[in-house]
Amino acid sequence: xxxxxxxxxxxxxxxxxxxxxxxxxxxxxxxxxxxxxxxxxxxxxxxxxxxxxxxxxxxxxxxxxxxxxxxxxxxxxxxxxxxxxxxxxxxxxxxxxxxxxxxxxxxxxxxxxxxxxxxxxxxxxxxxxxxxxxxxxxxxxxxxxxxxxxxxxxxxxxxxxxxxxxxxxxxxxxxxxxxxxxxxxxxxxxxxxxxxxxxxxxxxxxxxxxxxxxxxxxxxxxxxxxxxxxxxxxxxxxxxxxxxxxxxxxxxxxxxxxxxxxxxxxxxxxxxxxxxxxxxxxxxxxxxxxxxxxxxxxxxxxxxxxxxxxxxxxxxxxxxxxxxxxxxxxxxxxxxxxxxxxxxxxxxxxxxxxxxxxxxx
Numbered sequence: 001x002x003x004x005x006x007x008x009x010x011x012x013x014x015x016x017x018x019x020x021x022x023x024x025x026x027x028x029x030x031x032x033x034x035x036x037x038x039x040x041x042x043x044x045x046x047x048x049x050x051x052x053x054x055x056x057x058x059x060x061x062x063x064x065x066x067x068x069x070x071x072x073x074x075x076x077x078x079x080x081x082x083x084x085x086x087x088x089x090x091x092x093x094x095x096x097x098x099x100x101x102x103x104x105x106x107x108x109x110x111x112x113x114x115x116x117x118x119x120x121x122x123x124x125x126x127x128x129x130x131x132x133x134x135x136x137x138x139x140x141x142x143x144x145x146x147x148x149x150x151x152x153x154x155x156x157x158x159x160x161x162x163x164x165x166x167x168x169x170x171x172x173x174x175x176x177x178x179x180x181x182x183x184x185x186x187x188x189x190x191x192x193x194x195x196x197x198x199x200x201x202x203x204x205x206x207x208x209x210x211x212x213x214x215x216x217x218x219x220x221x222x223x224x225x226x227x228x229x230x231x232x233x234x235x236x237x238x239x240x241x242x243x244x245x246x247x248x249x250x251x252x253x254x255x256x257x258x259x260x261x262x263x264x265x266x267x268x269x270x271x272x273x274x275x276x277x278x279x280x281x282x283x284x285x286x287x288x289x290x291x292x293x294x295x296x297x298x299x300x301x302x303x304x305x306x307x308x309x310x311x312x313x314x315x316x317x318x319x320x321x322x323x324x325x326x327x328x329x330x331x332x333x334x335x336x337x338x339x340x341x342x343x344x345x346x347x348x349x350x351x352x353x354x355x356x357x358x359x360x361x
Contacts, residue, residue, distance in 0.1 A: 018315020029053025
């Protein structure tokens with residue numbers, strides 16, 4: 001194993017290719033781009049140009065345990081950008097630990113964290129001196145990291161509002177995660193954080209609301225994610241109102257229908273998202289409002305993030321997390337990206353990234 005080698009599973013997908021391009025520009029590598037379609041990996045490699053670290057395409061089915069172990073053994077850092085994450089779960093992470101590699105997951109989220117931490121699992125990562133960074137994407141990930149920039153500037157942060165979403169095409173893997181992204185391991189609909197606890201049925205949807213992060217009025221549905229609850233608990237903020245934003249109507253309708261029918265079919269979600277993009281264009285944003293010292297009146301500080309492509313944002317944070325692990329800036333153990341990456345440094349890098357517009361007031 002070459003400890004410098006970074007293996008990216010799903011590295012030619014929407015998130016993976018965005019991460020690979022940034023890692024390549026940073027000179028990190030050698031890079032191994034792995035997945036079931038090596039021809040797509042080869043196409044990505046040709047687009048990277050001759051300068052930079054060596055990049056190699058590798059055919060891999062991550063559900064083949066022996067092949068996955070052989071691949072992990074070649075890597076110093078194993079990066080998972082394959083999905084849907086509810087099927088991958090901790091499969092790749094455990095291969096990384098078995099073969100002595102660090103691990104970065106663009107998704108992973110609470111279901112993977114629970115699995116890696118159960119029965120003393122976190123201790124095994126620490127004892128081995130290995131690092132696992134989960135939720136290194138746009139949401140969760142940046143959504144839990146960027147509010148900390150505002151919180152760090154406040155004397156007494158007491159209330160936070162967040163609006164996250166937009167209009168975007170869905171890959172089949174992303175659609176799978178969206179359709180199964182509910183239940184207590186993900187969050188609570190209509191809930192808010194108040195006085196140190198989750199309060200059920202505290203909020204109602206906000207329809208046709210105008211916000212700086214989005215180019216047109218949007219519908220915002222209250223959904224207190226587990227990431228939001230963790231943020232509140234760690235920072236001590238008394239009130240957190242967290243909203244999922246839909247810029248179009250078709251995806252929201254189709255998702256509500258799928259949940260009502262307890263369906264796991266992603267085809268209709270992909271189609272609905274495509275129809276919204278055709279009508280409204282593709283755009284994504286995150287907007288945070290922070291109150292300092294009082295909970296009424298206008299917010300004291302705001303952060304607005306805008307982009308045309310949410311997958312680029314996920315690729316950005318995955319690359320940042322990988323580089324920080326590579327530089328040993330992350331301690332051994334199992335972590336969420338929002339907890340171990342530097343908020344100010346990450347926001348500064350995001351502000352210079354051509355894929356995003358970041359405004360902090």
